[in-house]
Amino acid sequence: MQLDNRKKEVLHAIVDDYVSTNEPVGSKSLIERHSFNVSSATLRNDMAELEHLGLIEKPHTSAGRIPSDKGYREYVNSLMTIEELTPREQLEIEKRINTSVDEVTELIKNATHTLSETTGFVSLAMSPRLKKSFLKQLKILMIEPGKALVVMVLSAGVVKDKVVRIPNFLNDEQIMKISGAIEKSLTGKPLDEITLVTVETAGKSTDVPEPLLKQVLYEAYAAIKQADELNIYLEGEHRMLSLPDFSSLGRARDLLGTLSDSGMVAGYVNEMENAARELGNDDSYMIRIGQEITLEGLDDCSFITATYNLTDSVSGNIGVIGPKRMLYSKVISQIDFVKKKLNEEMKKFT
Amino acid sequence: MQLDNRKKEVLHAIVDDYVSTNEPVGSKSLIERHSFNVSSATLRNDMAELEHLGLIEKPHTSAGRIPSDKGYREYVNSLMTIEELTPREQLEIEKRINTSVDEVTELIKNATHTLSETTGFVSLAMSPRLKKSFLKQLKILMIEPGKALVVMVLSAGVVKDKVVRIPNFLNDEQIMKISGAIEKSLTGKPLDEITLVTVETAGKSTDVPEPLLKQVLYEAYAAIKQADELNIYLEGEHRMLSLPDFSSLGRARDLLGTLSDSGMVAGYVNEMENAARELGNDDSYMIRIGQEITLEGLDDCSFITATYNLTDSVSGNIGVIGPKRMLYSKVISQIDFVKKKLNEEMKKFT
DNA sequence: ATTAGCACTCTATCCTCCCGAGTGCCAACA
DNA sequence: TGTTGGCACTCGGGAGGATAGAGTGCTAAT
Numbered sequence: 190m191q192l193d194n195r196k197k198e199v200l201h202a203i204v205d206d207y208v209s210t211n212e213p214v215g216s217k218s219l220i221e222r223h224s225f226n227v228s229s230a231t232l233r234n235d236m237a238e239l240e241h242l243g244l245i246e247k248p249h250t251s252a253g254r255i256p257s258d259k260g261y262r263e264y265v266n267s268l269m270t271i272e273e274l275t276p277r278e279q280l281e282i283e284k285r286i287n288t289s290v291d292e293v294t295e296l297i298k299n300a301t302h303t304l305s306e307t308t309g310f311v312s313l314a315m316s317p318r319l320k321k322s323f324l325k326q327l328k329i330l331m332i333e334p335g336k337a338l339v340v341m342v343l344s345a346g347v348v349k350d351k352v353v354r355i356p357n358f359l360n361d362e363q364i365m366k367i368s369g370a371i372e373k374s375l376t377g378k379p380l381d382e383i384t385l386v387t388v389e390t391a392g393k394s395t396d397v398p399e400p401l402l403k404q405v406l407y408e409a410y411a412a413i414k415q416a417d418e419l420n421i422y423l424e425g426e427h428r429m430l431s432l433p434d435f436s437s438l439g440r441a442r443d444l445l446g447t448l449s450d451s452g453m454v455a456g457y458v459n460e461m462e463n464a465a466r467e468l469g470n471d472d473s474y475m476i477r478i479g480q481e482i483t484l485e486g487l488d489d490c491s492f493i494t495a496t497y498n499l500t501d502s503v504s505g506n507i508g509v510i511g512p513k514r515m516l517y518s519k520v521i522s523q524i525d526f527v528k529k530k531l532n533e534e535m536k537k538f539t
Numbered sequence: 540m541q542l543d544n545r546k547k548e549v550l551h552a553i554v555d556d557y558v559s560t561n562e563p564v565g566s567k568s569l570i571e572r573h574s575f576n577v578s579s580a581t582l583r584n585d586m587a588e589l590e591h592l593g594l595i596e597k598p599h600t601s602a603g604r605i606p607s608d609k610g611y612r613e614y615v616n617s618l619m620t621i622e623e624l625t626p627r628e629q630l631e632i633e634k635r636i637n638t639s640v641d642e643v644t645e646l647i648k649n650a651t652h653t654l655s656e657t658t659g660f661v662s663l664a665m666s667p668r669l670k671k672s673f674l675k676q677l678k679i680l681m682i683e684p685g686k687a688l689v690v691m692v693l694s695a696g697v698v699k700d701k702v703v704r705i706p707n708f709l710n711d712e713q714i715m716k717i718s719g720a721i722e723k724s725l726t727g728k729p730l731d732e733i734t735l736v737t738v739e740t741a742g743k744s745t746d747v748p749e750p751l752l753k754q755v756l757y758e759a760y761a762a763i764k765q766a767d768e769l770n771i772y773l774e775g776e777h778r779m780l781s782l783p784d785f786s787s788l789g790r791a792r793d794l795l796g797t798l799s800d801s802g803m804v805a806g807y808v809n810e811m812e813n814a815a816r817e818l819g820n821d822d823s824y825m826i827r828i829g830q831e832i833t834l835e836g837l838d839d840c841s842f843i844t845a846t847y848n849l850t851d852s853v854s855g856n857i858g859v860i861g862p863k864r865m866l867y868s869k870v871i872s873q874i875d876f877v878k879k880k881l882n883e884e885m886k887k888f889t
Numbered sequence: 890a891t892t893a894g895c896a897c898t899c900t901a902t903c904c905t906c907c908c909g910a911g912t913g914c915c916a917a918c919a
Numbered sequence: 920t921g922t923t924g925g926c927a928c929t930c931g932g933g934a935g936g937a938t939a940g941a942g943t944g945c946t947a948a949t
Contacts, residue, residue, distance in 0.1 A: 213910095213911090215910065215911050215912085216911075216912085217910080217911075218910090218911095227921095227922070227923085228922070228923050228924075229911095229923095230922070230923050230924070230925090231921080231922055231923070233911090233912070233913075234913095234921090234922085236912095237912090237913080247911090247912085248931095249929085249930060249931070250911085250912070250928090250929050250930055250931095251909090251910065251911050251912065251928085251929045251930040251931070252910080252911065252912090252930080252931075253910080253911065253912095254911095291701065291702050291703060291704065292702050325683075326682065328680060330678060330690060332676065332692050332698060333675075333692070338690060338692075338698055340680060340688060340690070340700075342682050342683070342688075348682060348688055348700075348702050350690075350698075350700060351641065352641050352642050352698050353641060354641065425799070426776070426777075426795070426799070427776075427792065427795035427796050427798070427799045430788060430791060430792040430795060430796075431792060436788055438780060438786055438788060438791070441780055441788070441791070442777065442780040442781060445776070445777035445780060445795075446777050446780075448777070449775070449776070449777045563941095563942090565941065565942050565943085566942075566943085567941080567942075568941090568942095577890095577891070577892085578891070578892050578893080579892095580891075580892055580893070580894090581890080581891055581892070583942090583943070583944075584890090584891085584944095586943095587943090587944080597942090597943085598900095599898090599899060599900070600897095600898050600899055600900095600942085600943070601897085601898045601899040601900070601940090601941065601942050601943065602899080602900075602941080602942065602943090603941080603942065603943095604942095
């Protein structure tokens with residue numbers, strides 16, 4: 190994008206003003222609020238040019254201009270400078286996150302909550318992608334005849350479990366044998382390398398009768414597979430209703446309708462993550478603006494996520510969905526800071 | 540409430556019409572839609588009377604009447620007749636709930652989801668009140684030095700666990716001793732009779748050094764206490780935005796804002812439950828209408844819950860939050876049916 | 890007790906008008 | 920060539936006003 194300096198400044202100013210006032214900005218108010226050493230007519234020419242480039246647009250003929258998706262994109266990519274949080278703001282966030290918790294999941298929920306409160310938008314986090322973590326322990330506990338609990342401890346310091354049904358006849362001892370056999374042969378294996386076959390092979394060494402054994406092994410396998418399922422935590426949906434951007438009930442409804450399908454949102458975040466990886470994108474955050482987001486009803490939103498790390502190979506996403514008319518520099522640094530703190534806290538678990 | 544038959548019919552008709560049209564109903568349209576064998580003037584007199592009794596009210600002088608909270612209350616208490624669901628509707632609900640799951644929690648979530656889908660409103664469920672259930676098993680598993688998992692199996696067929704921190708020096712054997720001691724002495728005790736003292740007494744019989752022991756016992760106690768904490772599952776908040784009753788953004792915002800604080804809603808449901816018990820109320824459902832609900836922003840809502848039973852002594856609530864302008868007879872039977880199915884399914888877990 | 894008739898009330902809706910902010914374009918200027 | 924003042928034009932939004940329509944309460948008659 191080739192823009193001379195003044196045009197850059199104009200676009201910058203338009204985005205800033207529109208973000209803060211929520212009103213289309215005209216050439217005159219631009220002059221009043223900023224110290225351009227030119228007349229409004231000159232800015233009008235610049236603005237015509239910017240509009241021609243598709244960076245800004247007018248809601249109707251006699252209104253001022255608002256940034257287009259492309260305009261926001263340009264702003265985010267080249268124009269804005271990310272500002273650090275003030276020590277006060279940092280403290281506020283630290284205080285909220287540092288609540289001591291015993292499980293990573295709680296920590297992530299904390300962070301999500303904090304993010305929604307500090308940004309005032311919808312926040313979300315994905316649970317860690319555990320496919321790359323490996324099994325450290327696996328125990329099957331008899332609960333009662335026909336019912337057992339599979340407990341797995343993963344390398345990332347995460348504990349997962351699942352209640353499973355097992356044949357009624359099996360006794361404690363048999364279960365322990367199977368449990369031991371699986372543990373022995375699968376310990377150290379990354380979850381994504383464990384298949385039904387691997388588990389079945391592991392169980393062969395026991396002397397438990399075939400059909401019974403097979404069912405238990407299958408359930409154990411199912412438990413392991415469930416352990417690396419992704420969860421998403423969404424919070425603060427109602428905050429969107431307070432934003433003027435969603436004062437139209439229709440938009441608000443579409444937005445919250447889409448967000449209520451958390452599985453769909455999770456899928457989308459996953460896509461974003463994969464796309465970023467393929468592109469070798471090593472920015473510390475990802476941004477999607479307006480129509481760039483392929484979820485229905487999010488046309489007026491921006492989606493910003495960062496990647497947190499539980500271990501070197503196990504990571505997840507945390508971020509925000511807000512109106513595209515947002516203070517990007519601020520929000521990005523908030524997310525970034527929360528992510529940083531989250532990473533620090535996570536070290537305590539691994 | 541002393542009402543002659545025709546006045547009852549009039550109130551009934553007003554509620555029905557208002558529920559289905561969402562428009563204040565006048566004497567004339569009442570005549571048109573129902574077969575009263577009197578003139579509109581007579582109904583006007585009746586309506587003036589009903590208004591005097593506080594059962595209906597007018598939004599403004601020249602509009603028709605709408606039911607007041609008291610009017611809905613009268614309708615619900617004495618006027619309506621609950622209609623059975625059609626076989627078709629029943630089938631639809633059964634199909635959704637019968638999805639096989641391994642845990643009670645999943646089952647409850649299923650039911651909540653179903654309820655929101657079939658009513659089109661916000662649905663909610665409380666996790667079972669486990670205070671009255673007793674401990675069947677308690678195991679403490681070493682995960683790694685300094686970290687253990689407390690697994691509890693409760694009489695209601697529920698499995699709970701919690702990761703806890705323990706002193707680094709403790710070894711597997713010591714933990715097993717403690718675990719065994721606690722289990723031995725607490726098995727069969729209802730959760731609400733287990734105190735820190737009980738747990739500490741249980742642990743005395745082991746030969747683990749005092750300060751280390753104490754910490755583990757405390758953590759075990761904390762895990763037990765956490766097991767009977769109540770959770771609430773809320774679903775379908777966004778559906779409220781599609782209702783004409785919440786077409787004003789302000790109302791919608793207040794409502795969703797309140798619902799976003801699930802802890803507060805849970806507390807309120809608890810209060811309702813307790814109040815009903817104290818009154819010895821053995822209706823199969825509880826209803827709160829409009830201002831009867833003491834939560835902010837729910838003035839235009841009704842809150843209907845039923846009690847499901849996991850065992851004789853362990854129960855929880857499931858229900859709906861909808862606009863007070865709702866088809867009570869239908870919604871109540873939907874909730875009732877879901878509850879019935881939920882109870883049936885729960886038998887499989889206990 | 891019920892009814893017909895009537896005057897009255899109030900909202901919702903539709904028009905119309907007008908203000909003001911903003912634009913695009915043109916001609917003049919540096 | 921880039922900048923500027925001037926000006927006619929556009930359009931949305933708000934104010935004001937008229938009107939229709941649904942509904943009410945009251946009264947007098949049945």
